[in-house]
Amino acid sequence: MIPMTHFLVLGAILFLIGAAGVLMRRNAIIILLSIELMLNAVNVTFVGFSRHLADMTGQVFGIFVITVAACEAAVGLAILIALNRDRTMVNVDEVNLLKW
């Protein structure tokens, strides 16, 4: 049996890598991927606690997190496609006008 702390540390590592990706990269697709990474880090913690506490709620919430991630990916990619149609780039620091 792996100690619970190992799963928490793995979740923390994945979350921080994702956060670093959001902060350091300029490409909007990689920022979206990093957000997915952070959501998955939370999922590792949820499922780990579900096993540790012998309670299935963590796994049910893992399913909910996956659903939210699917919606977020669909809407985020739609925004990217709309942006790319008006101006051919996806770098977030060049998108600085609220209307065009």
Place this chain on the structure above:
Amino acid sequence: MASSLFFYFLAVVTTVGAIAVVAFPSPLYSVLALILTFLGLAGLYLSLHAQFVAIVQVIIYASAIMMLFLFVVMLINLGREEKRELRLPGQKLLGAIAGLAVFSMLLKVFLSTSLMTGKKGSFPPERVSELGNTQIIGNLLLTDYVLPFQAMGVLLFVGIVGAVVLARRRSR
């Protein structure tokens, strides 16, 4: 022994994949590295006896969502991210130091708190393997968590409509 080797192998695979997602210059390789990370996470869920979440992770996450990402990457055809001057000198170093600071803080909290070991929930491993993981999740979704479940349905619907509205070609 075997299970801890399995854990460390998968932990290394997921971490390397996650670093590759952030480090690759081309988004296409980042997406492929993220698929590797998600498959490793599915293995971890299996080792935690969360079979349903593991299968959902493989089918929905690593396949469907990542296929959407790959499709968009190939559709809008971006090249590599060009190098540009960073606004702040030593920005990457500062970012790494801040990340390590947060990580050490989390580590200290994890190691110093006791993780609620006294009170256990109502689904110990023997009961889960007797009733079946998927059956329990299905029952919980339609009894205790029926309201969040319905809200998920509304959220998915709004997500579909929003994606179509946003990505639609505007008639001028």
